[in-house]
Amino acid sequence: MFKTLLIANRGEIAVRIIRTARRMGLKTIAIYSDADANAYHVAEADEAYRIGPAPAAESYLRIDAILDACARAGADAVHPGYGFLSENAGFAEACEKAGLIFVGPPASAIRAMGLKDAAKALMEKASVPVVPGYHGDNQDADFLGEQAGKIGYPVLIKAVAGGGGKGMRRVDDPADFAKELKSAQREAGSAFGDERVLVEKYVARPRHxxxxxxxxxxxxxxxxxxxxxxxxxxxxxxxxxxxxxxxxxxxxxxxxxxxxxxxxxxxxxxxxxxxxxxxxxxxxxxxxxxxxxxxxxxxxxxxxxxxxxxxxxxxxxxxxxxxxxxxxxxxxxxxxxxxxxxxxxxxxxxxxxxxxxxxxxxxxxxxxxxxxxxxxxxxxxxxxxxxxxxxxxxxxxxxxxxxxxxxxxxxxxxxxxxxxxxxxxxxxxxxxxxxxxxxxxxxxxxxxxxxxxxVPKGGAELRVLALGVAAHLLRRNAQLEASQRQGDEPFSPWSASDSWVPGGHRSERLKFLVAGEEVMLTVMPDGEGWRIAGAREEGDDMLASAAMSGDGALTATIDGVRLSAACVSKGAGFILIHEGTATEFEIADPMDVDVASDADTGALKAPMPGKIIQVLAEPGAEVKKGMAVVVMEAMKMEQTLAAGADSVVAEIHVGVGDQVEAGAVLVTFEENKV
The missing domain is CATH 3.30.470.20 (ATP-grasp fold, B domain)
Incomplete structure (x- = not known):
């Protein structure tokens, strides 16, 4: 048995391999990109070596950098995990050439199964049943469309290389075949460096x-x-x-x-x-x-x-x-x-x-x-x-x-x-x-x-709203008490923005954005807890009492039912976790009438960081709600961004190949033009 193992991967699979290797008495070596300098797998390994910047193409996909890490660490063997270079025959060969044991199949086996079309032909020779379809070399769009017609719709377009659902499209209508083919080829080329696809019969009720x-x-x-x-x-x-x-x-x-x-x-x-x-x-x-x-x-x-x-x-x-x-x-x-x-x-x-x-x-x-x-x-x-x-x-x-x-x-x-x-x-x-x-x-x-x-649609459950109100009031009380301990001005009823009156009861209007929806509630002290109105119709109030630890553990009684949750601060608001469901509460100004949505209907924004791979409209073009406008690649997946309303494109702010941050304005629209 070899003594030192380098894991050419990251995340949970690297951690999982490290644990078995350590149990077997092996020294474990991790690699990391700049984004993973403080990652879990780095902390778990005996040693860890930097291999490059954050993008995978400049780190986890660099064979030379990984082999250099092996040499510096004195590794005897390399485990590729899954993803990245795990099914790269060139990497397996490079490891063997460098005198390293590759913990995986021979490069010849990787090549034999690496291309789905060739693999299917090989399986047919071995008498293994294969799905009906076209697995040949002709990649002409019209030809592939003809083959799809012969196979019979629905069909499945699949990337010849790679896996993980990338470069895969189901097509039910012949009119959509050309568009879906281009999308599958583009995604396959980006993910695997190979745009070739095959076309197969889509099984009606398939089990994988x-x-x-x-x-x-x-x-x-x-x-x-x-x-x-x-x-x-x-x-x-x-x-x-x-x-x-x-x-x-x-x-x-x-x-x-x-x-x-x-x-x-x-x-x-x-x-x-x-x-x-x-x-x-x-x-x-x-x-x-x-x-x-x-x-x-x-x-x-x-x-x-x-x-x-x-x-x-x-x-x-x-x-x-x-x-x-x-x-x-x-x-x-x-x-x-x-x-x-x-x-x-x-x-x-x-x-x-x-x-x-x-x-x-x-x-x-x-x-x-x-x-x-x-x-x-x-x-x-x-x-x-x-x-x-x-x-x-x-x-x-x-x-x-x-x-x-x-x-x-x-x-x-x-x-x-x-x-x-x-x-x-x-x-x-x-x-x-x-x-x-x-x-x-x-x-x-x-x-x-x-x-x-x-994936239920609609707002939060009533009990979750009540839990959220209780969490908000307890957090606010704790902040006020902390402020008083520091010698700040004590909380005064004369400065309260609620419905308190001398000799009367104090009620308070609370306005939240809960999972993106506006919620307005009225809260009034009631014994050791609160009476919450507005969540139900016809004045049917909820009674709530609660306590919360410094770690955010919330214990509450809502209408006589004992419940527990966790409250985690996020910005000015918080996230409430109840029975595995996380619900975000944003604290809103009750006087702000425009708080219901922060969506900018006049612009299309990037939902997360990514790369622009296609722009499907131009200035002056009329677009309908739901029409695809921009395609971007984010976290290894192709995302199509659509217009949120009928409008006219005013300006395109990005081009193909641009890297954008979350929230970046991609396209602006002329409002009320369609």
């Missing part, structure tokens, strides 16, 4: 089921069973589980054998995942699955496989890379219970899962729940950067049955406290408790089909 395979350098290969990754948004996985719900034993056997055949066909070594699409329209059947691609690396969702098998896949990777035989043969691989994993992202589900950035003001996990594993890539106080994938971490629950695992995970998510950037935490908890999901009625269209239930 993948097989974890493992092979050593001695000709042995095994299947470690399947994972179901059907719950996706933007063609990217967000919830995974093992084993797949409703999987017949004969289908598990058939898929496992096909995956092992795929691995052996390319002389594979190490951990790999063979991804299949299965038709769920009439239940899972042994003849109803087709090869999609093979990921020649460890997968994000590998912990659910570890949970049901009791194995450490990173340890297997390191042992196989060191030349050892597989620790177990197929008939000895255990399968026990059920595991579910969710990916916690900094993103806004209410805005089409748009990525979010910022400082993690709060990140607290329940400490009293067994059978839950957390793989976090950041800590409280860390920054979610615009430069990398917005995943905060993963939470995995294991139970004797699927329902036990789901309920355990939902309970854990409800007890988490996350504030700062917007996250998908409440969305994940809602998915765990959704009736159809709990029944195993899933396919890749699940999230889109149930989005209104998973």
């Amino acid at each position: 089921i993948e097989i974890q395979v493992f092979a050593d350098g001695h000709g042995q290969a095994v299947s470690l069973y399947e994972r179901d990754c059907s719950l996706q948004r933007r063609h990217q996985k967000v919830i995974e589980e093992a084993p797949a719900p409703g999987m017949p034993p004969e289908m598990r056997k058939a898929m496992g054998e096909a995956a092992v055949a795929a691995a052996k066909a390319i002389g594979y070594r190490g951990a790999g995942t063979v991804e299949f699409i299965a038709d769920a329209s009439d239940g899972l059947k042994p003849d109803g699955f087709w090869f999609m691609e093979m990921n020649t690396r460890l997968q994000v969702e590998h912990p659910v496989t570890e949970a049901i098998t009791g194995l450490d896949l990173v340890e297997w990777q390191l042992r196989v890379a060191a030349g050892e035989h597989l620790p177990l043969m197929q008939d000895k691989v255990p399968l026990k219970g059920h595991a579910v994993e969710v990916r916690l992202y900094a993103e806004d589900p209410a805005k089409k899962f748009f990525p979010s950035t910022g400082k993690l003001l709060r990140l607290r996990l329940p400490s009293n729940m067994s059978h839950v594993r957390t793989d976090m890539g950041v800590r409280e106080g860390d920054e979610v950067s615009m430069f990398y994938d917005p995943m905060i971490g993963k939470i995995i629950a294991h139970g004797e049955t699927r329902l036990i695992a789901l309920r355990t995970l939902r309970g854990f998510l409800s007890g988490m406290e996350v504030a700062g950037p917007k996250t998908n935490l409440a969305f994940l908890a809602a998915a765990m408790g959704h009736e159809a999901f709990m029944a195993g009625d899933i396919d890749t269209g699940f999230i889109d089909r149930h989005l209104d239930q998973l």
Whole structure:
């Protein structure tokens, strides 16, 4: 076994690899960009080396910089993690040429599976079923359109290189094919440096089921069973589980054998995942699955496989890379219970899962729940950067049955406290408790089909409003008491901006922006607490009393119901976290009649930092509400920004290739012209 391991990655996967390597007695070396100088993975490693500026192209994708770090650190081996250079055959070759052990498959295997079209042709020769489609070299737009017509709509355009949903578009109407093709090619070129695509039949009720395979350098290969990754948004996985719900034993056997055949066909070594699409329209059947691609690396969702098998896949990777035989043969691989994993992202589900950035003001996990594993890539106080994938971490629950695992995970998510950037935490908890999901009625269209239930529209619940009022009053009282202790002018009723009168009762009008919506409430002292009016119709008041610790832990009684929450300061306002849902309260001036929205209807602004990759309008052009105006790339995803109202373009302030900051004005409009 080698002694020093460099992890050529960042975030939660780097932290996860470091922990296994340290348990095995290896010295761990981290690398970091300028944006990650104080990152979690850097703190966890034995040593860490700077490799360049924040952009990945100038740091984590620089082979020369990583090899230089290996030389300086005296590394014996390199683990690529996933993403970045993990499936780059040139990197694998460069490591071997430098005398380093690459903890992954041979470069030849990476190349064989790196291009989806060539991989499918290879799988056909190995008798592995593939999805019907065009996988050839002709990239002429008209020709690809003709092939799509022959295949039959709907079709799926997919980037030949890479993965993660980038360069992928579903097309239902032939009239949209040319536009979606250009968008897919552009995104593929940006993400992978290769604009080539293939076109496949889109399966009506697809299940995304993948097989974890493992092979050593001695000709042995095994299947470690399947994972179901059907719950996706933007063609990217967000919830995974093992084993797949409703999987017949004969289908598990058939898929496992096909995956092992795929691995052996390319002389594979190490951990790999063979991804299949299965038709769920009439239940899972042994003849109803087709090869999609093979990921020649460890997968994000590998912990659910570890949970049901009791194995450490990173340890297997390191042992196989060191030349050892597989620790177990197929008939000895255990399968026990059920595991579910969710990916916690900094993103806004209410805005089409748009990525979010910022400082993690709060990140607290329940400490009293067994059978839950957390793989976090950041800590409280860390920054979610615009430069990398917005995943905060993963939470995995294991139970004797699927329902036990789901309920355990939902309970854990409800007890988490996350504030700062917007996250998908409440969305994940809602998915765990959704009736159809709990029944195993899933396919890749699940999230889109149930989005209104998973991402509720409208304002905050009444109890959350009451909790917010209580938090605001307690925070203000604490500030007043602190001010008095410092000798400042005591609070005077004569200077209060409320409805206090001598000899009467003091009532106060409070105006908030709650999750972007204006809320006006009237509050009056009532015994040890407050009477809150305005949240309900017909004068039906709420009674509230509360106490809050210095750490923001809020305990309240609302209409006789005992509740708890967390209050985290943000600017002049605060974020309230209740049952896993973070709600932002902005304190507004009750005399300000224009506080309802800070949106500038006369301009289109960048929602976050990014790069402009397409401008779809010009000055003087008439635009309709919802019409695409600018396309920008942010946090590895292509984002289309649309006009908020019917108008006329007054001025374009950016050009293709421009880097913009959050809030930058991209386009201004002439109001009231259409």
